[in-house]
Amino acid sequence: MRYLLLSLTMLFTLPSMSTAGYREDFEREFMTKTWAGAQVEENSCISCHASDKMKPEFKEIVDAWQASWHAQNKISCENCHGGDPKDADLAMSRERGFLGSPHYKDVPEFCGKCHVGILANFLESGHGKALKAGKKAPNCVTCHGSHNIQKANIDIISEQLCTKCHSYERAKIMKVTLFLIEKKAAQLEQSLQELRQEGLYPEDDQKSLFSTQATFRTLFHTVDVNLVRSRTDEFTSKLDLIDKNVQTMFRDLRSRKNFSAFLMLVFSGMGIIIFLLSTTKKD
Amino acid sequence: MKTWLNVRIGLDDFIQTKIIDYRIPKNINIFYTLGFLAVIAYAVQAVTGIILLIYYIPHPDHAFRSVQDIMTKVPYGWLFRQMHVVGSNLMITVAILHMITVFLMGNYKRPRELTWLGGGLSLLLTIIFGFSGYLLPWTQLSYWATTVVTSMPTAFPLIGNPIAQVLRGGDHITEITLSRFFALHVAVLPPIFLTLTGIHLFLINRIGISATPFGMADEEKRPLTEYKRKTHADGYPYYPVFFQKQMYMMMAYLAVMFFIITFLPNLFFPEEAHIPADPFKTPAEIRPAWYLLAPYQLLKLIPNKFFGITIQAILVALFLVWPFVDTYQEKNVLKRPILRGVFIFLLVMWVILLFWGRTS
Numbered sequence: 067m068r069y070l071l072l073s074l075t076m077l078f079t080l081p082s083m084s085t086a087g088y089r090e091d092f093e094r095e096f097m098t099k100t101w102a103g104a105q106v107e108e109n110s111c112i113s114c115h116a117s118d119k120m121k122p123e124f125k126e127i128v129d130a131w132q133a134s135w136h137a138q139n140k141i142s143c144e145n146c147h148g149g150d151p152k153d154a155d156l157a158m159s160r161e162r163g164f165l166g167s168p169h170y171k172d173v174p175e176f177c178g179k180c181h182v183g184i185l186a187n188f189l190e191s192g193h194g195k196a197l198k199a200g201k202k203a204p205n206c207v208t209c210h211g212s213h214n215i216q217k218a219n220i221d222i223i224s225e226q227l228c229t230k231c232h233s234y235e236r237a238k239i240m241k242v243t244l245f246l247i248e249k250k251a252a253q254l255e256q257s258l259q260e261l262r263q264e265g266l267y268p269e270d271d272q273k274s275l276f277s278t279q280a281t282f283r284t285l286f287h288t289v290d291v292n293l294v295r296s297r298t299d300e301f302t303s304k305l306d307l308i309d310k311n312v313q314t315m316f317r318d319l320r321s322r323k324n325f326s327a328f329l330m331l332v333f334s335g336m337g338i339i340i341f342l343l344s345t346t347k348k349d
Numbered sequence: 350m351k352t353w354l355n356v357r358i359g360l361d362d363f364i365q366t367k368i369i370d371y372r373i374p375k376n377i378n379i380f381y382t383l384g385f386l387a388v389i390a391y392a393v394q395a396v397t398g399i400i401l402l403i404y405y406i407p408h409p410d411h412a413f414r415s416v417q418d419i420m421t422k423v424p425y426g427w428l429f430r431q432m433h434v435v436g437s438n439l440m441i442t443v444a445i446l447h448m449i450t451v452f453l454m455g456n457y458k459r460p461r462e463l464t465w466l467g468g469g470l471s472l473l474l475t476i477i478f479g480f481s482g483y484l485l486p487w488t489q490l491s492y493w494a495t496t497v498v499t500s501m502p503t504a505f506p507l508i509g510n511p512i513a514q515v516l517r518g519g520d521h522i523t524e525i526t527l528s529r530f531f532a533l534h535v536a537v538l539p540p541i542f543l544t545l546t547g548i549h550l551f552l553i554n555r556i557g558i559s560a561t562p563f564g565m566a567d568e569e570k571r572p573l574t575e576y577k578r579k580t581h582a583d584g585y586p587y588y589p590v591f592f593q594k595q596m597y598m599m600m601a602y603l604a605v606m607f608f609i610i611t612f613l614p615n616l617f618f619p620e621e622a623h624i625p626a627d628p629f630k631t632p633a634e635i636r637p638a639w640y641l642l643a644p645y646q647l648l649k650l651i652p653n654k655f656f657g658i659t660i661q662a663i664l665v666a667l668f669l670v671w672p673f674v675d676t677y678q679e680k681n682v683l684k685r686p687i688l689r690g691v692f693i694f695l696l697v698m699w700v701i702l703l704f705w706g707r708t709s
Binding site: 140322326 | 417420421427428430431589590593594596597600601603604607608610611614615618620623629630
């Protein structure tokens with residue numbers, strides 16, 4: 067048996083020694099390989115923009131996008147700019163739908179391809195009307211940035227940002243109006259995250275929260291404080307309904323924990339009783 | 350009823366000869382219950398697994414959803430799933446502890462070579478059980494951990510890629526892989542495991558329980574020229590002495606299981622375990638289950654991948670055939686400094702690699 071084992075060891079070890087490569091090769095070929103292989107499509111926009119031949123200001127776009135909310139939600143270059151990222155030669159061809167960068171005043175329509183509701187409300191707002199009239203006015207990028215777009219939150223409305231064009235008073239009233247709903251939505255989001263972590267999958271409530279929050283934020287883009295105020299109750303009741311479901315799930319979670327703790331105590335108790343009995347028997 | 354059974358199968362005689370007259374060595378210790386505990390752990394897995402099987406749908410479009418439903422809609426589904434997940438990890442832990450204690454007490458030595466081999470193969474099967482079950486919930490964790498582990502065989506030249514292809518049913522983890530792993534988990538492995546366990550138990554019964562090397566003179570040092578069942582005429586009766594030990598260890602096992610379910614429900618569920626599998630989104634950290642972390646980390650550390658996997662294959666083979674290699678008669682590992690040193694070194698390395706793999 068020893069000789070057999072020794073022979074097998076030699077049989078395996080010798081060829082491995084002879085094919086011994088370098089750590090770099092190993093890491094490249096095995097450990098850092100894109101495991102999804104061909105399923106992850108090549109994106110020529112990213113590979114080109116990330117290359118050294120690109121000007122620094124264009125090169126930064128890749129890093130900015132990768133850190134963005136869009137990247138996290140799989141919204142890639144072609145979703146906004148068009149073109150064909152699979153074909154490096156024709157990636158920026160107009161025939162393949164390449165749009166390039168929009169003019170300043172066309173940015174709302176550019177983003178509005180996806181954010182339809184927000185576009186409609188924005189165009190009705192003072193901001194939108196001023197922009198279309200060719201006056202000095204903000205577009206989407208002014209508040210949200212372009213490539214490093216982060217998940218929207220109430221802190222975007224800030225004195226620093228709004229006072230670039232006008233006084234902060236009106237914006238402040240809007241922020242106060244939004245605050246309670248936004249706070250409640252943030253708390254619910256946190257609670258839903260906790261529930262998901264515990265293995266309860268509150269998918270319907272998550273969708274409902276997303277939808278309520280998105281509709282509420284859409285409404286905000288009218289910049290009409292009175293309109294937002296008039297519909298606050300409607301959104302509050304929707305959030306209350308989600309909150310009720312969340313509380314029910316937390317109660318359910320507590321009862322689950324209580325039940326498994328009860329079982330733990332039952333088995334611990336039985337174990338202790340048997341242990342004590344077994345000592346008696348042995349004596 | 351009792352008379353009816355007595356007349357037909359000799360129930361009283363069976364109880365008398367197999368349970369009451371069955372003697373166990375006086376110096377038997379608590380570690381001897383670990384084998385029984387492994388059987389209990391398997392029974393828990395089988396029962397909870399069958400319940401999950403009723404509701405689980407082995408298809409990428411439905412697997413995650415069906416697991417969600419088990420957790421939220423099926424009455425006590427959460428409990429059975431938690432028991433199955435926690436139980437799988439505890440079962441592997443118990444099986445590993447069983448092998449370690451058998452090794453330390455020298456109970457693998459002749460005439461128990463085949464018993465060790467059966468136990469060792471059962472441990473490997475237990476790990477394959479865990480690995481195959483890992484993919485079934487079709488989460489980010491299961492998808493990517495399986496991707497990494499099924500890539501390990503590609504380290505072998507020539508046969509590596511075909512092995513990975515057979516495991517995955519193609520180049521990538523797809524619905525074919527899920528079907529294969531599901532079949533392996535619920536239909537292929539259980540009968541093999543039961544057969545192996547049956548052989549293992551048969552051998553234990555046929556050869557007799559080994560006395561521990563601590564204290565008693567061991568008759569097994571005799572020249573092995575003929576079959577002789579080891580008996581312990583002066584030992585304790587199996588029932589109630591050892592039976593009670595087994596019972597309170599079983600209770601302790603279940604108490605530990607429910608402790609984890611109650612206070613550490615996410616011990617085996619990192620964040621990726623709650624996100625449906627997405628082949629286009631590689632998580633920042635891809636790690637296999639804890640029991641595969643040490644081999645995974647070793648594979649990362651050794652520059653040549655074929656060499657890395659070869660070393661591991663040799664170690665596994667050596668582990669299985671160790672009783673045939675170690676023919677030294679001394680059972681007490683305390684009297685064998687080299688073996689003790691090598692064992693401690695390997696154990697410490699395993700622990701270091703495990704934690705290294707977890708944190709790197």
